[in-house]
Amino acid sequence: MSKVFLSMSISLDGCVEGPNATLQNMGGDGWSDLHAWVFQQRTFRQRLKFGEGGETGANDRFLAEIFDRIGANIMGKRMFELGEASWPEEAPFHTPVFVVTHEARAPWVRPGGTTFYFVNDGIEDALRRAREVCGGKDIRICGGANLALQYLNAGHVEELVLSVAPTFLGGGKRLFEGIDRSAFALESIETLGSPQVTHLRYAVKKR
Amino acid sequence: MSKVFLSMSISLDGCVEGPNATLQNMGGDGWSDLHAWVFQQRTFRQRLKFGEGGETGANDRFLAEIFDRIGANIMGKRMFELGEASWPEEAPFHTPVFVVTHEARAPWVRPGGTTFYFVNDGIEDALRRAREVCGGKDIRICGGANLALQYLNAGHVEELVLSVAPTFLGGGKRLFEGIDRSAFALESIETLGSPQVTHLRYAVKKR
Numbered sequence: 001m002s003k004v005f006l007s008m009s010i011s012l013d014g015c016v017e018g019p020n021a022t023l024q025n026m027g028g029d030g031w032s033d034l035h036a037w038v039f040q041q042r043t044f045r046q047r048l049k050f051g052e053g054g055e056t057g058a059n060d061r062f063l064a065e066i067f068d069r070i071g072a073n074i075m076g077k078r079m080f081e082l083g084e085a086s087w088p089e090e091a092p093f094h095t096p097v098f099v100v101t102h103e104a105r106a107p108w109v110r111p112g113g114t115t116f117y118f119v120n121d122g123i124e125d126a127l128r129r130a131r132e133v134c135g136g137k138d139i140r141i142c143g144g145a146n147l148a149l150q151y152l153n154a155g156h157v158e159e160l161v162l163s164v165a166p167t168f169l170g171g172g173k174r175l176f177e178g179i180d181r182s183a184f185a186l187e188s189i190e191t192l193g194s195p196q197v198t199h200l201r202y203a204v205k206k207r
Numbered sequence: 208m209s210k211v212f213l214s215m216s217i218s219l220d221g222c223v224e225g226p227n228a229t230l231q232n233m234g235g236d237g238w239s240d241l242h243a244w245v246f247q248q249r250t251f252r253q254r255l256k257f258g259e260g261g262e263t264g265a266n267d268r269f270l271a272e273i274f275d276r277i278g279a280n281i282m283g284k285r286m287f288e289l290g291e292a293s294w295p296e297e298a299p300f301h302t303p304v305f306v307v308t309h310e311a312r313a314p315w316v317r318p319g320g321t322t323f324y325f326v327n328d329g330i331e332d333a334l335r336r337a338r339e340v341c342g343g344k345d346i347r348i349c350g351g352a353n354l355a356l357q358y359l360n361a362g363h364v365e366e367l368v369l370s371v372a373p374t375f376l377g378g379g380k381r382l383f384e385g386i387d388r389s390a391f392a393l394e395s396i397e398t399l400g401s402p403q404v405t406h407l408r409y410a411v412k413k414r
Contacts, residue, residue, distance in 0.1 A: 012393065012409070013381070014220055014221035029389075160219075162219075166393035166395050167393060168388040168391060168393075171388070175220075176220035176377075178377075179377050181220075181374075181376055184374075186219065188405055191398055195394050195395050195396075196395075198398050200371070
């Protein structure tokens with residue numbers, strides 16, 4: 001049975017995007033500090049076509065396991081727009097990707113197995129369509145913060161994967177701002193620490 | 208050389224106090240979920256005179272090591288007031304405790320080695336006085352959130368010890384609200400996971 005999980009890098013003060021985000025200042029001030037760890041991993045470098053090299057330790061294995069379990073991705077419109085401006089031609093997902101948006105647009109097929117589908121009927125419809133094509137693998141909610149919170153509060157997220165970077169963003173977008181606090185039972189299922197990043201995995205049950 | 212460290216339990220959404228906190232609703236809604244882990248530890252139960260029993264595993268050892276390194280505590284006025292209403296006669300610190308407050312009050316000596324000193328000249332003076340009496344051991348900033356942030360932004364905190372509870376508080380007081388984000392270099396120095404709580408220790412350097 002496919003599991004729906006949310007995986008994002010998050011600052012120690014709970015932000016997934018820094019202040020002053022624009023298309024030119026992607027992810028806001030401090031975004032590169034937030035994601036510094038991921039750019040160092042071999043698995044990520046290969047996917048983004050950054051060339052050879054990169055770390056092959058526990059963080060890389062953690063990342064590779066995440067990628068391996070994904071049968072479909074779901075993201076918000078803004079995350080897509082930022083990515084569209086920066087991904088290589090072979091977009092780094094290699095799965096169907098459902099973009100929740102008000103824009104009507106034909107599917108965008110990329111070399112390497114990534115196809116973006118633009119879903120205009122909300123988060124439930126995106127999830128239904130992701131389930132149809134994920135081949136029994138898991139479905140990742142990529143973000144941004146607003147979309148992630150919608151899926152959380154609707155009770156669809158079964159697992160949280162937070163990669164906590166040792167940095168503060170001091171504003172911008174908080175991942176859990178507006179969470180329905182009493183609605184969840186969480187249990188820590190994995191903790192993996194390192195100087196660059198600490199991964200926290202939680203099983204999430206809606207009460 | 209004494210180290211100044213901040214140690215607090217924090218929710219997954221970054222809060223150290225829940226919404227609707229009053230003297231009657233100590234710590235706000237959800238506060239007991241935030242601290243559930245600590246009430247289960249033998250070291251804590253002994254200190255609070257809760258009687259025998261309690262866990263003796265990795266979380267208890269972690270807690271005992273924290274207590275053992277403390278030569279003096281510093282806390283804010285509200286945290287003191289909440290504690291004054293709930294601590295046993297033998298208050299659970301067994302060190303000098305400096306309370307940063309505008310209230311002038313004579314030292315309050317408790318059995319068991321805890322004496323509360325009421326400091327009216329601000330955080331720098333409290334820290335100076337703590338250094339004088341800590342006997343070379345470390346100085347703990349206990350909170351609340353406002354006082355912790357003052358010490359952080361002033362560059363006095365050399366280590367963060369965050370005990371992340373698997374719960375959301377959904378508001379109340381965020382520990383890092385108002386942090387001077389670009390002022391710090393953080394490095395993870397220890398991660399200890401368990402189903403009830405995940406401890407994150409960071410070395411903090413002011414840039």
